[in-house]
């Protein structure tokens with residue numbers, strides 16, 4: 001019980017957990033090896049209504065609110081963090097497409113997105129850097145009714161598995177910074193698009209890679225928001241994904257803690273259960289406390305979003321705190337399993353999986369700068 005989740009949302013979470021336990025959890029270890037998201041599983045998730053349920057019905061969603069998306073998201077992540085990228089990318093991109101796209105262009109994509117028939121990537125980071133995101137250089141040149149794209153995006157989740165991507169590029173001069181950036185919907189099968197796959201530490205089923213654009217021609221109708229307003233208008237969606245990422249990694253930490261409590265209560269040393277030793281139980285109690293608190297912050301952030309209230313600082317808090325906390329908590333759990341924790345298996349995979357979110361979608365330093373700017377004002381906290 002908590003103040004953000006009523007009976008309906010709790011029942012939705014139970015429903016998602018049953019599906020995730022039966023359909024997603026059994027393939028968790030195998031997916032790390034084969035490194036592929038099963039398309040049938042994605043379609044089944046769509047059929048269950050688990051993908052971007054917060055979108056209005058006219059856009060293929062169920063108008064359920066962001067808390068509902070969060071509740072489903074954490075149950076999918078608990079079973080396999082890589083699979084929950086399907087939810088994360090759909091919610092982030094779905095919001096961008098539905099709010100900033102031309103209906104005749106984005107509607108068919110949104111329908112397929114929520115049915116689990118297509119996967120969208122989001123392409124912002126470039127080889128020269130990701131933190132200073134507004135300083136991007138990928139060229140988008142307007143030629144008649146088209147934009148011609150040249151350049152590279154890198155470290156993009158699902159780069160080689162996505163069917164389309166929301167791509168941010170430069171349409172204004174470099175000096176215009178954030179005010180010269182435009183966002184486009186780019187189908188990945190267009191001529192001139194090539195991609196690769198990195199050998200990632202974790203999150204291996206979703207993977208990351210680079211997208212290369214060589215004279216890729218995209219109709220102007222595929223623009224999301226106004227020209228040169230991609231950064232200012234379209235980037236707002238990241239507050240949503242930051243709260244979702246918090247729930248995503250904390251769900252993995254909660255699963256690790258539950259298993260570890262069970263283990264230390266039954267494994268014995270010196271004639272007692274391990275949990276009888278405060279050196280074992282107190283660190284777990286510390287992490288359990290902090291994970292519970294961080295989860296409430298994530299739920300509160302989604303609640304604020306559902307209410308239409310400001311939530312940028314809270315979202316940035318979720319994004320820096322939860323991934324670090326989840327990593328530290330799972331690390332502690334792994335140690336409690338002794339030598340067994342060091343073997344390849346669920347605990348070490350969880351540790352590898354959550355680590356990526358201390359970097360992806362913005363590092364802790366950048367998130368803390370957002371919090372500081374919200375509190376002290378932008379002028380007082382220059383980049």
Ligand SMILES: Cc1cc2nc3c(=O)[nH]c(=O)nc-3n(C[C@H](O)[C@H](O)[C@H](O)COP(=O)(O)OP(=O)(O)OC[C@H]3O[C@@H](n4cnc5c(N)ncnc54)[C@H](O)[C@@H]3O)c2cc1C
Nearest residue numbers: 122123124125129130131155156157356359360361363365
């Ligand atoms: C698992 C994963 C998934 C990702 N998925 C995507 C994706 O789908 N789409 C996408 O576009 N990108 C994605 N990324 C890229 C990610 O967003 C960037 O890696 C991130 O923004 C940091 O950029 P960078 O790696 O270039 O580091 P840099 O910007 O080079 O920063 C390096 C270090 O310097 C610190 N630093 C930089 N500037 C400051 C400052 N002003 N103050 C203090 N410290 C600073 C950073 O915090 C970091 O520790 C993903 C990355 C990972 C690891």
